Amino acid sequence: MNLPKKSLIIALLLTVTATALAQTFKYETVANDPIGARIYTLDNGLKIYLSRNTEKPRIQTYIAVRTGSRNDPHETTGLAHYLEHLMFKGTTHFGTSNLKAEQPLLDSIEHRFEVYRTIKDPAARKAYYQQIDSISQLAAKYNIPNEYDKMMSAIGSEGSNAYTSNDVTCYEENIPSNEIDTWAKVQGDRFQNMVIRGFHTELEAVYEEYNINMASDGTKTYTAFLKKLCPSHPYGTQSTIGTQEHLKNPSITNIKNYFHKYYEPNNIAICMSGDLDYDKTVATINKYFGSWKGYGAIDVPQYAPQPVFTTPQDTTVIGQESERLMMGWRFDRGNTLQGDTLDIINNMLWNGNAGLFDLDLIQKMKIQDVRTYFEPMHDYSFYLIMAMPKEGQTLDNVRHLILNDIDKLKKGDFDEKLIKAVMNNYKRHYYEQLDHNDFRADAFVNAFINEIDWRQQVNKIARMEKITKSDIVAFANRYFTDGYACVFKIQGNDTTLKKVEKPHITPIPTNNDKHSEFLEAVVSAKPTPIQPSFVDFKKDLTASTTGKGLPIVYKQNTDNDLFTLSFRIPFGAESNPLISYAAGYLNYLGTSKMTAEEIKQQFYELACDYYISEDVDETTITLTGLNSNMPQALRLLNDLMMNAKPDKDAYTKYLGQIMKSRADSKSDQDENFNRLESYAVYGSYNPMRSIPSEETLKNTDSQSLLDLIKSLPNYKQTVLYYGPSTLNDVSALIGKTVKTPKHFAPMPAAKPFKRETTDKKEVLLAPYDAPNIYMVQYFNEQHPFSISRLPIVALFNQYFGSGMNAIVFQELREARGLAYSAGARYYTPTKLSDSEHFMTFIICQSDKMMDCITEFNSLLNNTPEREAGFNLAKQSLQKSLASARTTKFAVLERYMEAKKLGIDVDTRKIVYDALPSMQLSDVIKFAKENIADKTYKYVILGKEENLDMKSLQKIAPITKLSTEDIFGY
Incomplete structure (x- = not known):
């Protein structure tokens, strides 16, 4: 378009003016930063860490607050963690239908909790809590639970969550890249205008979390470890979950004071990595956070230096899980350069392949297992060693063996090549992780919380490469002294445990017919949509055949020098459960040319790993690096x-390891539940029970196990390769290296594991002594795979049981405070021979079991019809699918998954294309036909004495299974 001269001058002036008015933001960068990080600081002190990664149109976001249980007031420990929960309850703009009417009631609840804390008499406390419950019911009339979750669902966010630790409280969302503005709008309001509501029902969820932690021997062991090394510092004196007494006497006033003290812009960092535009992103964040006024320097409690120990600080904890040892040393702050050397030492001692512990303790089977960890924290860092004894071995002997290898480190009794191998593998794994946005964003969080200059972080590998053997030896001698802490975790009955009892809570209304104007604006926002991209099996990979006749599925890696090569053999434990045992035995063997230790060392020096794994219907040999x-x-x-x-002595020791591992599994709550669930779904012949007996393994010739491994190349298998080599080069390499027979061996016969039909109601109960129970309801009427049902199943799951915005979570946790974890899912088959099935899942206190069953059955038989919730579920699923991307080796895996179902199309495309025409009535119809009024199995893991057995018997006949029944040994 041609403009008159005068108009042109005016247009130019307007352009210059607009440019001058556009705000620019200064940022810091570091040369040679592989993730191109930009670090901004707004005028109010808010830090913004950004990294651009365009692989997927999504962004990982973390909002990190530099405070955690370290800063909890001594009289209300657990406060930082509880505040994290309350941050999901809304603000002055959302989560309420009438703030003006609600606020006096919230003020009254706050005041009454302050009085409640002072009451000691149990009867008086109970009576007073009823007043709190009654007023909470009045306030709940205005409360709109889950509006935050609804907004995150509306924008297609995934992984809505948060965590609290000693030094940090962090809020997580993974969002589509076109939703930055809406996400920032919600977060800006959330951090500046938080309102504490729904307090007593959320407190019940924290009680549940406390009871779960109380049953964890790992948590008890770590708590005892920190207490020994930090006897007068919050790291050691107060846990993140808090004490039982403090949880029973919460203070809304203290939480508010804590929020206003630490949730200030100059104490917070927004950390983002993904498909973002730097300038637009920081401008958007400034739009919603820039006017947030801070209050100057944060007065953080300071503590005297912890004592320097010269002798071991031993302690013992008791619990029913397997015996173990935790020992370790305290180091300086997490931002010191000690971390460089400790990272190298950590990998020199244990790297899963060729570390000192790997070769001397694990490879020689001197102990059952060992793991090491370096944990940098703000005030101190910790180097931890976790180890498990063999059968009959004392924990003190385990400690002795560990210290012997520490002495080797201190004496320099190791090959200098190990340091070089450590660095090669460290770099390999580092660059592998750079593909993942959560790794990048988490690195930002760590840098901010521990006050690590980003230049120091970027130059870490360069500094580590300069560390010599003499540096390692000098460091080890200086710091790995006798002043360590050692926790002996022994088996027994911990009589000190007492669960937090539930108070009576009247369910609050979900008020699903209400919504705030803020929510309406978020849901109705129309950003430029992201166009979906699904895998095209004809374009995104190459399916061919090697020169020796093996099917090969190929995709080239054009980004780096990393590869994955996988051989998929179509039979597994259903045909021969000994394959996994043969693979385990192979780890301890050498050849006529190399010892087992030399083989491990060579793989590690090549920066390559191999795995041989067995599934029920497939055996996989994988090589990566x-x-x-x-x-x-x-x-x-x-x-x-x-x-x-073959090595007879190694086989005998290996069997000992297996039997010890089997015995240890019986003491683990999660393992017990996995076994019970497998029994309920498949019956006594199931994947977890049908394992070779001890007698069978003892009578098995170890050479026959090696012959089994040796026979694997004789079967026709599919090769999957993702890496920089050409298809021809890969094919030639396999043909030259792997001996392929002229005629492939017939596949061995299989006895398939079949999910049982639930043709009658029954209760399966297995014992485990814990303050909580695990429970599922299982239903299966053998509905075969149907590609046409994939869309309705996906939408039903999103609406009913998946995530915090789903019906199950809203009703069982938000409205009633019945559980810490609750969900439900309708499963479609992963292969043609499988059937569809449905399962609920919940973890709750034993005395809430019948309440959970009652409410779950009500939801199953009368699935609520909520149009707004349906629209959000549909919108969330559409946005998640549109912004999802299948890349790299996952493309090949998706192809193999489709082949198992007999289809040649990406199933996500089928779901996405069908969503626009689907209605709430379709979901309700699906629920009525597929989950309502069905014959369920009630599967419960818990202590019978704590359960309402009379009520259970009214549901269905009870079958009591022993631990031996569900384990098969």
Whole structure:
């Protein structure tokens, strides 16, 4: 368009003026930063860490507050964690239908909790709590639970969550890249205008979390470890979950004071990585956070230096889980350069392959297992070693063996090549993780919380590469002294445990017919949509055949020198459950040319790993690492598989490890529940029970196990490769390295595991002594796979049981405070021979079991019809699918998944294309036909004495299963 001269001058002036008015934001960068981080600081002190990664149109966001249980007031420990929960309850703008009417009631609840804390008499406390409950019911008339979750669902966010630790409280969302503005709008309001509502029902969820933690021996062990090394510092004197007494006497006033003290802009960092535009993103964040006024410096409590120990600080904890040892040393703050050396030492001692512990303790089976961790924290850092004894071995002997290897480190009794190998593998894993936005954003959180200059972070590998053997030895001698802490975790009955009893809580209304104007604006926002991209199996990969006749599925990696090579053999435990035991035995063997230790060392020096795993219907051999070393690694693996030498002593020790592991599993709550669930779904012949007996393994010739491994290349298998090599080069390498027969062996016969039909109501009960129960309701009427049902199943799951905005979570946790964790899912088959099935899941206190069953059955038989909730579920699913991307090796895996179902299309596309025409009536119809009034199995893991057995018997006949029944041994 041609403009008159005068108009042109005016247009130019307007452009210049607009440019001058546009705000620019200064930022810091570091040269040679592999993630191109930009670090901004707004005028109010708010930090913003940004990294651009365009692989997927999504962004990982963390909002990190530099405060945690370290700063909890001594009289109300657990406060930082409880505040984290309350941050999901709304603000002055959302979560309420009438703030003016609600606020006096909230003020009254706050005041009454302050009085409640002073009452000691149990009867008086109970009576007074009824007043709190009554007023809470009045306030709940205005409360609109889950509006935050609804807004996050509306924008297609995934992984809505938060966590609290010693030094940090962090809020997580993974959002589509076109939803930054709406996300920032919600978060800006949330952090500036938080309102504490729904207090007593959320307190019940915290009680549940406390009871779960109380049953965890790992939590008790770690708490005891920190207490020994930090006897007068909050790291050691107060846990993140808080004490029982403080949880029973909460203070809304203290929480508010804490919020206003620490939730200030100059104490917070917004950390984001993904498909973002730097300038637009920081401008958007400034739009919603820039006017937030801070109050100057944060007065953080300071503590005297912790004592320097010269002798071991031993302690013992008791619990029913397997015996273990935790020992470790305290180091300086997490932002010191000690971390460079400790990261190297950590990998020198244990790296899963060729560390000192790996070769001396695990490979030689001197102990059951060992793991190491370096944990940098704000005030101090900790180096931890976790170890488990063999059968009959004392924990003190385990400690002795560990200290012997620490002495080797201090004496320099290790090959200098180990340091170089550590660095090669460290770099490999580092660059592998850079693909993941959560890794990048989490690195930002760590830098902010521990006050690590980003330049220091970027240059970490360069500094580590300069560390020499003499540096390692000097460091070890200086810091790995006798002044360590050691926790002996022994088996027994912990008589000190007492669960937090539930107060009576009247369910609050969900008020699903109400919504705030703020929510309406978020839901109706129309950002430029993201166009979906699904896998096209004809374009995104190449399906071919190697020169030796093996099917190969190929995709080229054009980004780096990393590869994954996988051989998929179509039979597994249903045909021969010994394959996994043969693979485990192989780990301890060498060949005529190399010892087992030398093989481990060579793989590690090549920066490559191998895995042989067995599923019920598939055995997989996988090799990963640096593609430049793939030929050597494949030759090494093939030589081991073909030429491993049996070792009778190693086999005897290996069997001992297996039997100890089996015994330990019986003491673990999650493992007990997994076994019970498998029994309920499949019956006594199930994947977790049908394992070789001890007698069978003892009578098995170890050579026959090696022959089993040696026979695997004789079967027709599919090769999957993702890496920089060409298809022809990969095919040639396999043909030259792996011996392929002229005629493939017939596949061995299989006895499939079949999910049972639930043709009658029954209760399956297995014992486990814990303050909570695990429970599922299982239903299966053998509905076969149907590609046409995929869309309705996906939408039903989103609406009914998946996530915090779903019906199940709203009703069982938000409205009634019945559980810490609750969900439900309708499963579609992963292969044609499978059937559809449905399961609920809940973890709750034993005395809430019947309440949970009653409410779950009400939801199953009369699924609520909530149009607004349906629209949000549909919108969330559409946005999640549109912004999802399948990349790299996952493309090949999706292809294999489709083949198992007999289809040649990405199932996500089927769901996405069908969503626009689907209605709430379709979901309700699906629920009525597929989950309502069905014959369920009630599957419960818990202590019978704590359960309402009479009420259970009214539901269905009870079958009591022993621990031996569900484990099969």
